[in-house]
Amino acid sequence: MSLAIWGGVLGGLLGSGLLLVVARVLVLRRAPLEARVLPYVRDLAPVAPAPVAAPSAGVVGAVFGPLLRRAADGVERVLGGAPSVRRRLARAGIDRTVHDFRVEQVQWGLVGFSVTAAYGVLRTWTAATNPVPMVVLALVGFVLGVLWRDNRLTAQVKQRExxxxxxxxxxxxxxxxxxxxxxxxxxxxxxxxxxxxxxxxxxxxxxxxxxxxxxxxxxxxxxxxxxxxxxxxxxxxxxxxxxxxxxxxxxxxxxxxxxxxxxxxRRELIEQGSRREIFMMVPVVFLVLPVTVIFAFWPGLVGLSLTTP
Missing domain, CATH: 1.20.81 (Receptor-associated Protein)
Known part of the structure; x- marks a missing residue:
């Protein structure tokens, strides 16, 4: 295909995307029927218009929402453990369902995938590299992002407790x-x-x-x-x-x-203090004591080396 055909295809895609965005903005800016009628009805308190979400968020949710939900279902089938996630969400005080949490995991995984993919692209630009390890690294980044969100939920539970x-x-x-x-x-x-x-x-x-x-x-x-x-x-x-x-x-x-x-x-503080005492011995044993031994024996070693014929 020539450059002119590629330019036409890309221009058509860009125009279609801009047309969808403009249509969605016009729909979101239109006030609902209740907000237009109720202020003029007697014996009824005026109702403020409902907050409208950002156009970009609505477009992104409408376009990528089904894909994210299907990916969240796939993560649920692979990982499982919905009762455990539900208990941890309740213990962390997070008012979300298990499916919403799986969607968040997919989003964190996509962030990890994007970071590793960007690193792979930069690496291929600077030097010739086999793309297979970069693809594997991007998939590993996705998995790490999904698991990191789960680990973060556990940390939120401990913090709330x-x-x-x-x-x-x-x-x-x-x-x-x-x-x-x-x-x-x-x-x-x-x-x-x-x-x-x-x-x-x-x-x-x-x-x-x-x-x-x-x-x-x-x-x-x-x-x-x-x-x-x-x-x-x-x-x-x-x-x-x-x-x-x-x-x-x-x-x-x-x-x-x-x-x-x-x-x-009080007992927990005493136990933590006893554990901290052990940690405080680490710099004493591995830093202060060797320096003291060196200062004590180094002059003698130097004297012996000087007096040796």
């Missing part, structure tokens, strides 16, 4: 104070949730929402104990459910739970 452990003693003490002041469990929970913010507060707000929809308080806390990944919070929720069922004083239970968490935190 550390935040929950840090918040738990304070929220338990606040609940104990509210219950000791004469409020009921639901009222105390509502007061604490409204005056706090964080990972554990979000979990307690879901418990409060379940209670307000008609679920018994003990069952809501049992569900929290079954879904949370923090053993301390699971024991707290289970103990609170048992106390509500048997009529045990809640203030004493909450104070005891907070004291147990603080004691476990």
């Amino acid at each position: 550390r935040a929950v452990l840090a918040e738990f003693p304070i929220l338990a003490e606040l609940l104990a104070l509210a219950v000791a002041a004469g409020e009921g469990p639901v009222a105390a929970l509502d007061r604490v949730v409204r005056r706090s913010g964080g990972a554990l507060s979000a979990d307690l707000s879901r418990v409060l929402a379940a209670v307000r929809t008609g679920q018994p308080v003990a069952d809501a806390f049992d569900e929290l104990a079954a879904t949370t990944g923090v053993p301390v919070v699971a024991r707290f929720a289970h103990g609170l459910a048992v106390a509500l069922e048997r009529g045990t004083p809640l203030a004493d239970v909450l104070h005891a739970q907070a004291a147990d968490v603080r004691e476990s935190g």
Whole structure:
């Protein structure tokens, strides 16, 4: 094919793409019927127009969305483990489905593929290289991107669980104070949730929402104990459910739970300090001690070499 034919093909593709973009922009800029009619209807509050997504995002989603979804289905068939991913998403506080997470994994894999492919293209430009290893490297980059997103989810779970452990003693003490002041469990929970913010507060707000929809308080806390990944919070929720069922004083239970968490935190700090002591011995043994030995024996070795006939 000649250069003129290639130019015509590329020009046609560019024109078609620009035509699709312009058509999509015109559709997105058109206000919906509700936004145009409701402001002129009496006895109805005016409704602001819904936020419109960026044209490029809508075009990209419309064009590449089906491909990403099919790729996400392929990743799910290869990796599996949907229940584990669903549990980790819930423990990390991420409001997404497993399929949405698989789509994110595909996107991270495409980023890794793009980086390695760009490296391969630059390498072929600078020197003659066999393209097969570059293709294999690009595929490895895609796999590493997919696995990296999964590893990142695990890191998010651990980070949120550390935040929950840090918040738990304070929220338990606040609940104990509210219950000791004469409020009921639901009222105390509502007061604490409204005056706090964080990972554990979000979990307690879901418990409060379940209670307000008609679920018994003990069952809501049992569900929290079954879904949370923090053993301390699971024991707290289970103990609170048992106390509500048997009529045990809640203030004493909450104070005891907070004291147990603080004691476990103290033990963890002591264990971390003992491990840090071992790490602190590494520079002493491998850096300070050899330098000291050299300073002690080097002058004698030099003296012996000078006095030797």
